[in-house]
Amino acid sequence: MGSSWIEPDQLIYRGDSQNFTLQRSQLIAIEQKVDAGSTVAYAGGTNPILRYQQPDGTENAARLHVEGDQKTDQVR
Numbered sequence: 001m002g003s004s005w006i007e008p009d010q011l012i013y014r015g016d017s018q019n020f021t022l023q024r025s026q027l028i029a030i031e032q033k034v035d036a037g038s039t040v041a042y043a044g045g046t047n048p049i050l051r052y053q054q055p056d057g058t059e060n061a062a063r064l065h066v067e068g069d070q071k072t073d074q075v076r
Contacts, residue, residue, distance in 0.1 A: 004064075011050075013062070020062070026052045028059065035063055 002015025011022045028051040035047050048064040 022050070022052050026054070028052055 002013055002018070005012040009024045011027075013020050013022075031049045031051065032046050033049060034045075035049060050062045050064065052060055052062070054060050
């Protein structure tokens with residue numbers, strides 16, 4: 001569980017078990033795909049996955065869990 005902030009040149013995430021700040025130059029790709037490690041995959045759902053380069057040069061990925069506001073998601 002955590003919170004994200006999107007700024008023009010960076011994405012900041014502060015969570016219970018992980019924190020990171022990604023600069024725009026570190027971002028390799030953003031993919032929308034089924035991730036077998038996610039429970040939403042059982043229902044056929046997908047997650048946005050950020051692939052990025054860490055300061056030491058290694059590649060890493062972060063799976064995002066997107067939630068909507070129930071009030072705005074309702075069909076009227």
